[in-house]
Amino acid sequence: KQEVTQIPAALSVPEGENLVLNCSFTDSAIYNLQWFRQDPGKGLTSLLLIQSSQREQTSGRLNASLDKSSGRSTLYIAASQPGDSATYLCAVSSGSARQLTFGSGTQLTVLP
Amino acid sequence: ETGVTQSPTHLIKTRGQQVTLRCSSQSGHNTVSWYQQALGQGPQFIFQYYREEENGRGNFPPRFSGLQFPNYSSELNVNALELDDSALYLCASSLGFRTGPNEQFFGPGTRLTVL
Numbered sequence: 186k187q188e189v190t191q192i193p194a195a196l197s198v199p200e201g202e203n204l205v206l207n208c209s210f211t212d213s214a215i216y217n218l219q220w221f222r223q224d225p226g227k228g229l230t231s232l233l234l235i236q237s238s239q240r241e242q243t244s245g246r247l248n249a250s251l252d253k254s255s256g257r258s259t260l261y262i263a264a265s266q267p268g269d270s271a272t273y274l275c276a277v278s279s280g281s282a283r284q285l286t287f288g289s290g291t292q293l294t295v296l297p
Numbered sequence: 298e299t300g301v302t303q304s305p306t307h308l309i310k311t312r313g314q315q316v317t318l319r320c321s322s323q324s325g326h327n328t329v330s331w332y333q334q335a336l337g338q339g340p341q342f343i344f345q346y347y348r349e350e351e352n353g354r355g356n357f358p359p360r361f362s363g364l365q366f367p368n369y370s371s372e373l374n375v376n377a378l379e380l381d382d383s384a385l386y387l388c389a390s391s392l393g394f395r396t397g398p399n400e401q402f403f404g405p406g407t408r409l410t411v412l
Binding site: 189217228231234280282287 | 330355
């Protein structure tokens with residue numbers, strides 16, 4: 186059974202800092218890994234998708250890496266802004282339906 | 298291009314009742330997955346529909362059932378509601394679960410409260 190863990194559960198940083206969110210998964214037989222952002226009471230916004238054959242993906246100030254063999258991914262956010270405050274969820278696609286298994290998220294607060 | 302839409306936005310039911318939630322997939326997407334997100338937790342996979350057939354199911358009882366229509370929209374039905382069914386229900390669509398990156402795009406969710 187696939188299990189996903191995200192550390193830390195919560196993080197508070199001053200504006201402008203660079204930060205790293207961590208995600209680990211137990212079964213390396215994945216198709217891809219997605220990072221999502223969720224604002225309170227809202228749906229999920231896809232930030233980055235890394236296919237199992239890739240090592241990293243970049244979008245603007247975001248960079249995600251994947252080490253499938255060790256079951257780890259990191260999301261790097263450069264020059265954080267108050268608008269980045271949200272919960273960040275990591276999810277891996279595995280199983281016959283390629284369903285997503287999610288971590289519990291990291292709640293990020295960027296202080297002005 | 299229209300994104301994933303869900304209705305209703307909020308719903309309040311009492312224990313024992315039945316509920317139907319609806320989802321319209323993103324244009325061109327033939328696969329719909331449903332997830333349940335309890336407060337403070339990550340979403341959990343309920344089931345997936347591909348071309349009108351159930352394609353996979355998570356650890357949810359049979360009182361959770363679904364449908365997918367020829368236009369790829371989908372319904373989630375929950376019978377005999379329990380208090381623990383209170384959650385945000387999320388629908389995600391993707392293009393063909395067997396090929397390509399299978400990136401899933403999520404709707405805004407339906408907040409279900411069971412009293």
